[in-house]
Amino acid sequence: MTIPPLDTLTSALLDAARRAGADAADAMAVQGTSLAIDMRGGVLEQAERSEGIDLGLRVMVGQRQANVSASDVSPATLAAMAERAVAMAREAPLDPYIGLADPAQLARAWDIAALEMCDPTPEPDPATLQDDAARAEAAALAVQGVAQVQSASAGYGLRHVHLAASNGFSAGYSRSDRSVSCVAISGTGTGMERDYDGDMRIFQSDLRSPEDIGQSAGHRAVERQGARKPKTGTYPVLFDERISSSLIGHLLAAINGSAIARGSSWLLGALGQPVLPDHLSLIEDPLRPRATASRPFDAEGLPTQRRAIVQDGILTGWTLDLATARKLGMQSTANAARGTSAPPSPSNWNVALTQGSASRDDLIRDMGTGLLVTSMIGATINPNTGDYSRGASGLWIENGQIAYPVNECTIAGNLRDMLRRILPANDARLHLSRVVPSLLVEGMTLAGD
Template sequence: MTASTLASLTHQLLEAAQKAGADAADAMAVEGTALSIDVRKSRLEQAERSEGVEIGLRVLVGRRQAIVSASDLSERTIAAMAERSVAMARESPEDPTLGLADAGQLAQGWDLAALELCDSAPEPLPSDLESDARRAEAAALSVAGVTQIDSASASYSRRSVHLSATNGFSGGYERTSRSISAVAISGSGLGMERDWAAESRTFQSDLPDPEGIGRLAGERAVARSGARKPKTGAFPVIFDERVASSLVGHLLAAANGSAVVRGATWLRDALGAQVLPKGLSIVEDPARPRISASRPFDGEGLAPRRRAIVDDGVLTGWTLDLGTARKLGLASTASAVRGPGSSPSPGVTNIALTQGTKSRDALAADMGTGLLVTSMIGSSINPTTGDYSRGASGFWVEQGQIAYPVNECTLAGNLRDMLLRIVPANDARGHLSYVVPSLLVEGLMLAGE
């Protein structure tokens, strides 16, 4: 399906909505193709391909709204969607903050070529993906100490989006993704340990070799052999780059306009206050080329812009869509995210935390004795108080050196206190949408033996 066809579908939805009595409306059409291959024990285990188009319509009748979606593209379905959504909206509660963007707020003249969201290379053949998965599996199995491969996978996806609204906005874009992953197991019986490695890129030519991905998964699994519980007490903890973004994610969730409007955030009184050490900033940049979360406009047609959510350690603002911004008497940060069947809500795209000057190993040397966390499971985060408790595994560090692998332990602390004590390394990977390095946090409570 061409971009013009998706655009035509959204315009048909808008026309039907206005004919049915809507005062305003916006419509989204999404077409997606996904292909994934899994291999196990050198044999093809699963091959899956999905294709589909989904359309969604949001109508406004006064200050009331309703949203419907469908995968049937017939004129009859489009007319029924419009009539149903208008009827639903008339029965919905009023919300004075509902409404489309003003014409002057809308994104204009974006440069899709500069964003490089879509790879023009042909879709890979299933045999190409199977070959990648087999190569990753073989490389993982070649690592001494690996006893089996839980899974090795390769996938490809292409997604086209078009958004139109009765305020005059109309725009679309296409994005691609190519990925390879492997999960390796070392040991046997109760002594089994597993770990993984994965890579994903917008452009197929940027994807690392499958052998390197599989080998890394195997090496990580073997390094975890013989894991045991660590000591109990207050210790410094390094969150490895693989998991460090979760800490920043908790801060971003607390600064989300939806949480702020509800008052359900431990940052509710922190606007303009110190939330990170001085010298550290969190910058959102939705226009980074070849990054999976980049976009030319948000879910309401506004132009995203580069902004410092935290500047020199100080929280500068909330993440807002039009609705949450109106509730708080502020301006949208062009942060609306949505799907065909959902209303806009605030969300961040590409963020980067200021990197430090030392490697993760140098941070470990500074730490002396403590825990290096490489994997986390479960969570108990109180969104109102910031109390933090998560299961973790990784490596015990003594005298600045890794001593032995650990598992079955729990970390506990308070996010506001923890984030004020972080020390970043310099190992963040620039191709991710969350560019966050390993983080050292002093004085967490650790429950082990």
């Protein structure tokens, strides 16, 4: 069956919603292609290619709403979606905060090309991806001490998105990605250790070489050999750039409008208060070119814009969509995100933390004795108090030098206190959607032997 253009499909969904009795509606169509290749032991282990389309329809009947989704584009399915959604909405609870944007709020002009969200080069053929994965695996195996490669993968994805609403909004964009990754294993039996590396970019031309990725994964796996538990105590902890963005992620979760509206956030009441060191800012920029979370408008059709979430250490605002903004008596920050199967909810786009002047090696030298964390597992985060506890592994630092690898330990603290005393390095990768350097936190509790 030939798939109609996405704007035609969303328009047809809105028409069906009106005929079914909806007072207002919005519709989303996502058409995607993905290709993934996995290599192991020098042979092709798995090859997958998928194509599909997903449709989502949200209807409002008075102050009640419902959302339905489907992957069939036939006219009969569109009509059935609308009828089912309206019937569901009539039985849904009243919500005084739902509603589409006022037409005056909608994005009117944008330059999608300037955001460089999609690589115009053709889809790579499977042989090209297989070669990338094979080269990454070979590079990892060439590292002395690597026993095997658990997996080496290469992938490609392309998505076309269109959003339309009964308030007059209708627009779409395309997004592509290209990736290579490798997981290497060192040692044997109970002495096996694993680590990884990978890269994902919008443009193939920006992607790191498979050899670089495989070699890095191999060296990281070998570096973990002979890991032991560190001693229990209070030490400085340096969060490696690979995982440091998780700390900022906890801050972003705490200022999400949904958490604030529920009253379940350890930053409740912190608006206008210091949450980071005075010299640090956290900037959100959804208009940054070649960044994976860039977009010209949000999932409610509002124009996105650069904003300071934290300015010189001070928390300046929440992350809001229309519903949470109305509930809090504020204005949306144009941070609505959605898939086809659920209504919009607040989410952050590209964020960047102020980088420091010191390198990661400088921080290691100056921290004396402590832990460099390179990976974490599990998490116990109290959303109301910010109490933080995570399993960690990495490298033990003594006298400002790497001494030996460590694993099976737990690091703990309170996020409010931790974030107020972070010291950033200067090693953040600028192409990521979360540009966060390695972060040093003094005085964390470490539980090991």
